[in-house]
Amino acid sequence: MSQPPPAAHHAGHVAVIGRPNVGKSTLVNALVGANVSIVSNRPQTTRHRLLGIASVPGGQLVLVDTPGLHREGGRLASSALNRVLNRAARGALEGVDAAALVVEAGRWDEEDALAYDTLRASGLPVVLVVNQVDRVADKASLLPYLQRINEGREFAALHPVSALKRTGLDALVASLLAQLPEQPPLYGEDEITDRSQRFLAGELVREQLMRQLGAELPYATTVEIESFTEEPSPKAGVMYRIGAVIWVEREGQKAIVIGKGGTRLRDIGKRARERMEQLFDAKVFLQTWVRVREGWSDDESALRSLGYGDS
Numbered sequence: 001m002s003q004p005p006p007a008a009h010h011a012g013h014v015a016v017i018g019r020p021n022v023g024k025s026t027l028v029n030a031l032v033g034a035n036v037s038i039v040s041n042r043p044q045t046t047r048h049r050l051l052g053i054a055s056v057p058g059g060q061l062v063l064v065d066t067p068g069l070h071r072e073g074g075r076l077a078s079s080a081l082n083r084v085l086n087r088a089a090r091g092a093l094e095g096v097d098a099a100a101l102v103v104e105a106g107r108w109d110e111e112d113a114l115a116y117d118t119l120r121a122s123g124l125p126v127v128l129v130v131n132q133v134d135r136v137a138d139k140a141s142l143l144p145y146l147q148r149i150n151e152g153r154e155f156a157a158l159h160p161v162s163a164l165k166r167t168g169l170d171a172l173v174a175s176l177l178a179q180l181p182e183q184p185p186l187y188g189e190d191e192i193t194d195r196s197q198r199f200l201a202g203e204l205v206r207e208q209l210m211r212q213l214g215a216e217l218p219y220a221t222t223v224e225i226e227s228f229t230e231e232p233s234p235k236a237g238v239m240y241r242i243g244a245v246i247w248v249e250r251e252g253q254k255a256i257v258i259g260k261g262g263t264r265l266r267d268i269g270k271r272a273r274e275r276m277e278q279l280f281d282a283k284v285f286l287q288t289w290v291r292v293r294e295g296w297s298d299d300e301s302a303l304r305s306l307g308y309g310d311s
C-alpha cells in the first residue's frame with residue numbers, strides 16, 4: 001500500500017513588530033501557549049531576542065524581537081531618518097523570514113507606516129495583525145479601516161485578532177506559516193524547555209532592566225531569583241512572593257540601576273511584576289535589590305551560582 005506523501009512542514013523566524021503597548025507580548029503568549037518556551041542549549045544570536053516558539057502541526061514559528069529596529073525610548077525614528085533606519089533594519093532583520101506588524105484596531109499612524117516601509121524595504125513579507133478587535137464595538141467600521149491601510153501597500157495578509165480573547169489566531173498562524181520556507185522544525189522538541197516560573201521571573205526582571213536602561217545597562221549585570229514561594233491568595237487564588245537580586249560590578253552601577261530617589265528600580269520592579277502577574281495568572285509580590293559583587297564575572301563559582309556555570 002502506498003503511503004500518502006508527508007504534509008509540507010514550514011518553519012522560520014517571524015519578527016514581531018509594533019508600537020509599545022499594542023499587545024505584542026499578549027499575542028506571543030497566546031500563540032506560544034501557556035508555557036513560554038525558551039531554547040535551553042543553543043547560544044542565541046545577539047541580534048534577535050527569542051520571544052517564544054509556537055509548534056503546530058505542519059509548522060514551527062520562531063517568534064523574535066528585533067531590538068535593532070527600535071529607537072531610543074521605544075519610538076521608531078521619524079521619516080527623515082528613514083534611510084539610516086533602513087540600513088540598520090537590514091542588519092536587525094537578517095535571518096528573519098517574515099514580519100508580523102501588530103497595530104491597534106482603528107489606529108494607523110506615522111510610526112506604523114514607517115515600520116511597514118522599513119520592513120518592506122528589507123524585502124520581508126508583512127502580515128498585518130490588527131489587534132484588540134474585541135474593543136471595537138462597531139465591527140463594520142473595521143472594513144473601511146482595513147481598506148484604508150491596505151491602499152497602496154502590499155501585505156501578505158491582514159488579520160483582525162484579539163490576542164487577549166484569543167480570536168482569529170489559527171488563521172493568523174496559517175498565514176504566517178505560508179510565508180515561511182518549507183523545512184523541518186528549526187528547534188527539536190528536545191531543545192525546547194518549558195522553563196520554570198522561577199527562571200522566567202528572572203528573565204522578566206532582566207527584560208525590564210534592558211528596556212529601562214538600554215545602553216546605560218552595565219555590561220555585567222545579572223539577575224538572581226533569591227526566593228520564590230507560593231501561598232494561597234483569597235482574591236487571586238495563588239500569590240507568588242518573589243525576591244530578585246540585581247547584581248552589578250560597581251557602586252556607580254548600582255546608583256544607575258536604582259535611579260534618582262529609587263524611581264528607576266521601582267519602575268523596573270513594577271513593570272516586571274505586572275508581566276509576571278500576566279504570565280503566571282496570579283498575584284505577585286516582588287521585591288528587588290541591587291547588590292554589588294566585585295569582579296563577579298571572573299569568579300567561576302559565583303558564575304555557577306547564577307546559573308552560568310555548566311553550558
Ligand SMILES: Nc1nc2c(ncn2[C@@H]2O[C@H](COP(=O)(O)OP(=O)(O)OP(=O)(O)O)[C@@H](O)[C@H]2O)c(=O)[nH]1
Pocket residue numbers: 018019020021022023024025026027131132133134135161162163164165
Ligand atoms: N482588549 C484587549 N486588550 C489587549 C489585547 N492585547 C493586549 N491587550 C492589552 O494591552 C496592554 C498591552 O499589552 P502588551 O502585550 O503588554 O503590549 P506590548 O506591545 O507587548 O507592549 P510593550 O511591551 O510596551 O511593547 C495589556 O494591558 C494587554 O492586556 C487585546 O486583544 N484586547
